[in-house]
Amino acid sequence: MIWNNDFETLPREALESLQLKRLQQTxxxxxxxxxxxxxxxxxxxIKPAHIKTLDDLRRLPFTLKQDMRDSYPYGLFAVPLEQIVRIHASSGTTGKPTVVGYSRRDIENWTEMVARSFVAAGAHQGDIIHNAYGYGLFTGGLGAHYGAERIGASVIPMSGGNTKKQLMIMQDFGSTVLTCTPSYSLYLAEVAAEEKIDIRSLKLKVGIFGAEPWSEKMRQEIETKLNIKAIDIYGLSEILGPGVGIECIEAQNGLHIWEDHFIPEIINPDTGEVLPDGEKGELVITTITKEGIPLIRYRTRDITRLTKEPCICGRTHARIERLSGRSDDMLIIRGVNVFPSQIESVLFAIDGIEPHYQLIVERDGKLDTLEVQVEVHEHTFSDEVKVLQGLSNKIRKDIKDLLGVTCNVRLVEPKSIARSEGKARRVIDNRPKES
Known part of the structure; x- marks a missing residue:
């Protein structure tokens, strides 16, 4: 099912013509x-008149998150503040937040894109959407809420936290669609098991998960434990919020980027060179309909690849591969580039462990060390020492074989790694900061 057939299935030539017109205006x-x-x-x-084709986009400079922080709070707004009807800010843990403003038209466009996304994920009028994304300055809660209402669904504005109550509401209200971070969905499944709640007794059919990178193995884990289809949604507050792109339920093979509102590029993160379709690199996005805070060639730091190959769902918009991590989250361990999601894919392929882990990075003298802490199943934790040692050795070997990096593995007891109701904290980097 397609929400907006006129735009979602535009022929490629017409779509690119629309992009050029909107790019030039922006x-x-x-x-x-x-x-x-x-x-x-x-x-x-560069002058605006120099932008005559879509290829001319690469002549424009990049915009960085630091540029947004340097312009805090309203320096990048393109309209007077009285035309801004809503202000959101990033959930960054260091420095000043990145501030984004929305005009009334921006809110309308955002709502439209989330509506498209939810329909692409299999949601429709009549669904009961249990929205466990955080409300407030974070864009997730309100972004998902407005789009869900637009398609005519009933929305439960749960926000994050109070996990036992979340499960009670799902049971009593008959929730059919769950929206939250993928790591929180697994925590919901864990608490449901503790509370002796049969997940299969719930009416959930689809989960729409985003706000953090997650692996294909994690998707399989979620689909098994929650008995749902797990759909990947993409967004970032600087560009819009949730709804920049999403997987379609027909294919679950890459996330459609709504190209009538955004122009995606893939660049080499080290050189800034634009890469051909199909090559992996950093995603760069230019907004072409935003009024409040249009962004030119914004470096997302998300690592993926782009394809314009036709999709079985009939949508013509380009797709990005599910994110493999972020260039600024990449760990360099003794010269080896390591993304948390790569280690996650190894862990999720091994029996006997839980889907909860942390990576601890230290510096021993002049050498960096990586410790992988991972929870084991209760029955595994009580096994003989040689069984645990064998499991630890297997994890260490599989990580070494895949990534070429040697790590220490520490098996910890169930429920000992802190749970998150939002984005999971996967990496603790204790290396001294370079002066």
């Missing part, structure tokens, strides 16, 4: 109204 607007962009373009010797 570049003219930011040059005229945002001093940061005018200065940046001038330094690069």
């Amino acid at each position: 570049v003219e607007k930011v040059y005229a109204t945002v001093p940061f962009y005018r200065k940046s373009f001038d330094q690069w010797g």
Whole structure:
């Protein structure tokens, strides 16, 4: 089922023609109204009139998260504050948050994109959508809420936390769609087991999960434990919030980026060079319909690849591969690039362990060390020492074989790793900061 057939199935030529028109309008607007962009373009010797084709996009400078922080709070807004009807901010843990403003039209477009996304995921009018994304400055809760209402579904605005009550509401209210982070969905399954709640007695059929990278193995774990289809949704507050892209339930093979609102590129994160379709690199997004805070070539730091190959669902918009991590979350251990999601894929393929882990990075003298802490099943934890040692050795070997990095493995008892009601904290990096 398709929500907006006119735009979601636009022929490629028509879609790119629309993109060019909207790109040119956006570049003219930011040059005229945002001093940061005018200065940046001038330094690069670029004027709006130079953008004559979509290929000319690569002539424009990148926008970084630091640029948004340096412009805190309203320096990148392209309209007067009285035209901003909502303000969100990132959930960053260091430095000032990144602030985003939405005009009334921005909210309408956002709502439309989340509606498209939810329908692509298999939701429809008549569903009861249990929204466990956080409400507030974080974009997840309200973004998902408005889109769910747009398709005519009933929305339960649970927000995060109070996990036992979440499960009670799912049971009593007949929730059919769950929205939250993938790690929190596994925590819900864990608490349900503790409370002797039969997951199969719930009416859940689909989960729409985002806000953190997750592996295919984790998807299989979620689908098994919650007895649902697990759909990956993509968004980031700087660009919009949830609804920038999503997997379709027909294929579950890459996330459709709504290209009538965004232009995606893949670049080499080290050189900034634009890479051909199909090559893995950093995702860069240019907004082409935003009024409040349009962004030109925003470096997301998310690692993926792009394809414009036709999808069986009939949508013509390009797809990105599910994220393998973030370039700024990448760990370099003795010269080896390591993403948490790569280790996750190893762990989830091994029997006897739980889907909860943490990576502890230390520095021993001049060498970096990596310790993988992973919970084991209760019956495994009570096994003989040689069984646990064998499991530890297997994890260490599989990580070494896949990633080429040697790590220490520490098996910990069930429920000893802190649970998160939002984004899971996978990495604890205790290395001294470079001065």
